[in-house]
Amino acid sequence: MGAIPDHPSLHRIPPGYRTKLSSKAIEIIARVHDWVENECIPADHIVKAQLEKNRWAMPPYIKELRKKAKAAGLFNLFLPNHFKESPGLTILEYSCCCELLGRVYWAPMTLNCHAPETGNIELLAKYCTEEQKKKWMQPLLEGEWSSAYSMTEPDVAASDATNIACRIRREGNEYVINGRKLYGNWMANEDVKFYILMGCSDPDNPDPWRRHSTVIVPRDTPGLKMVRHMTIMGYDCAPEGHGEYLYENVRIPVENIILGEGRAFEIAQGRLGPGRIHHCMRLLGQAERAYEHALIRATDVRKKPRGKLIGEFDSNIERLATMRMEIDALRLVVLNAAETMDLLGNVAGRYAIAQSKIMVPLGVTKIIDECMQMFGGQGLTQHTFLPEAWTYARFVRIADGPDAAHRHQVGRDQLKTAAQVRMKHLGYKKRYHQLAKEWGVPATERFEYVERLEKL
Ligand SMILES: Cc1cc2nc3c(=O)[nH]c(=O)nc-3n(C[C@H](O)[C@H](O)[C@H](O)COP(=O)(O)OP(=O)(O)OC[C@H]3O[C@@H](n4cnc5c(N)ncnc54)[C@H](O)[C@@H]3O)c2cc1C
Structure with a gap:
């Protein structure tokens, strides 16, 4: 292993992990560092000023940076190795980029490395058919569209997703969706082109982990309504935002299901x-x-x-x-x-x-x-x-x-793991009694916190 280059981007990475970074990753991490330091941190207020003019469109400064990043090969750095467009970073290597990008809230967007896009692209890549990928994932990879993930609901505890109640019912060649959703990027931003929605397609299935399905709902589907924009602790989170949505008899073609019915988990x-x-x-x-x-x-x-x-x-x-x-x-x-x-x-x-x-x-x-x-x-x-x-x-x-x-x-x-730990301590107790006998030391109540030896 050659000497590790001395670049400020690497200073905070512990030496043990630095040695695990490929030379290509080190180069990318250094470039991300310089990008954030030169193009993002000093421009924070420029982006904010541009957002004041239009809250729900990507600020021109970020758009410009996205073009530059694409040309410079810094787009979609998160893509895992199996993508042909992947820069080939491991999760560890990409994590080092994330720390640098995190210094400015919107910096990940400049490299198309922001949530929920990254998670959505990975989902589409992993579980969609080739046709679906071409239609829905490719525009996200190109940075032409954005998307949203829609699981949480106001009337159930979403932290246990088996509760998700939004109904997906098959009718002929269509799924009909009815329910209310919280979160998911705010549709006032025209870049949001579709929602990846998790809903309940088989409420009577005895296996609660097979009751739900994931489908793609295009933004302009009749019946999909914006109820209200939601702030997060007073912030509107522009230009992406969060919304509450109502699905009233929303009809989508059956080919918009991902992986198949009952596969949402x-x-x-x-x-x-x-x-x-x-x-x-x-x-x-x-x-x-x-x-x-x-x-x-x-x-x-x-x-x-x-x-x-x-x-x-x-x-x-x-x-x-x-x-x-x-x-x-x-x-x-x-x-x-x-x-x-x-x-x-x-x-x-x-x-x-x-x-x-x-x-x-x-x-x-x-x-x-x-x-x-x-x-x-x-x-x-x-x-x-x-x-x-x-x-x-x-x-x-x-x-x-x-x-x-x-x-x-x-x-x-x-x-x-407690049962195994208990057995280990019973072993200490047994050995203690053996040693006490061997050395003529009267056994005391040591190890009495575990069961009697007869149980061994
Ligand atoms: C900024 C932001 C962005 C989000 N973006 C999205 C998005 O894009 N798409 C989307 O679908 N959702 C999104 N969410 C929603 C988020 O995923 C849910 O709020 C979260 O999963 C919790 O679900 P809930 O709000 O229904 O809370 P509940 O499930 O009702 O839980 C409420 C509270 O109960 C407690 N609790 C829950 N389970 C346990 C447990 N097992 N043990 C002990 N205590 C427990 C916790 O304190 C928890 O906060 C976003 C949320 C935030 C804040």
């Missing part, structure tokens, strides 16, 4: 693994940028409460140390999840993915909160990016499944 599972990791790495990018704000404030000579720099107070020195260590520790958690998926696949990576999904949004929310605290009043205003970064971290605690549900799953899986 296979599809949903396949979609989410890498997407969760992308969110987590982007959040670490936000945490790093927030941390830079805290460092700047800590050393700002204009700000001297009680005649001292903010960074001269012990409490803030400790805050900076704690935040640094937390960001670096969380990065290890996500890189481990990415590598586990690369090595063993998404199913075997379930625990590591959940660990990231639980720990990172919560940890980053706290870190950004502390950065705001150090920054003072301005840190809560539009003078900094901190409020929008905090909001992103906060919403990822719920989007793609609430962290409570993941904790529940991890805890239940852990409980399943």
Whole structure:
């Protein structure tokens, strides 16, 4: 292995992981770094000013960058190896790009690497027929269209998707859809061309995991109505946005079903693994940028409460140390999840993915909160990016499944290991009694927390 090049894009990647990056990946990561630093961070307010003129269209600056990125071979970096257009990055390598892109909320869009597009493209690639791919996926890959994923509903608990009630009923050569959906990109943005909808097609199936199907609903299908735009903690999330939708006798051709009736859970599972990791790495990018704000404030000579720099107070020195260590520790958690998926696949990576999904949004929310605290009043205003970064971290605690549900799953899986642990401790007890006898030491109540030896 040759020497690892010294580029700022690599400085935060732990050495053990750096050695696992191909030279091609190192080059791409460096280019993404320079792209974000030169084209995105300085242009944040240009994009915001353009959005003020039209909330529901992609700002011209982003459009221009998308053209440049395509020409420069930086489009669709997330694509897994089996795509002919894939740049060939592993999940671990692409995660390193995600952290850099995460420094600016809209930067992933400039490379067509933003949610929900990435998850939707992967879904379509994995589960659609060639004909479906040509019709629905290709325009997304080209960056000509955008799409939405529509699962959540206002009247059921979507964190347990077996509850999804939106009805899909077959009538001849059509499916007829009736129900109400929350979320899914806001249709006022004309780029949104279709909804990937999960609904209930077979409510009486005794197997709750086979009751649901996934279908493609084109945006202009009669009966699909925008009920209202939804803000997230006061943000309208332009130019994509989130909406509430009503499906009233929406008719789509049967060929718009993905994979077949009753297959929605296979599809949903396949979609989410890498997407969760992308969110987590982007959040670490936000945490790093927030941390830079805290460092700047800590050393700002204009700000001297009680005649001292903010960074001269012990409490803030400790805050900076704690935040640094937390960001670096969380990065290890996500890189481990990415590598586990690369090595063993998404199913075997379930625990590591959940660990990231639980720990990172919560940890980053706290870190950004502390950065705001150090920054003072301005840190809560539009003078900094901190409020929008905090909001992103906060919403990822719920989007793609609430962290409570993941904790529940991890805890239940852990409980399943208890029997084996108990047997191990019974083994300690047995050996202890043998040793006590051998060495003439009276046996005490040690190991009495496990059952009697007779049970062994
Ligand atoms: C910004 C944002 C974007 C989103 N984008 C999309 C999108 O594009 N498409 C889409 O379909 N949906 C989207 N969602 C919706 C999101 O996926 C759901 O909100 C989420 O899955 C939770 O479902 P729910 O809101 O029905 O909450 P519920 O299922 O009703 O859960 C409510 C709360 O109950 C608790 N809870 C749930 N399960 C457990 C458990 N097992 N153990 C302990 N506590 C538990 C949790 O605290 C949870 O937050 C988005 C959400 C946000 C915030």
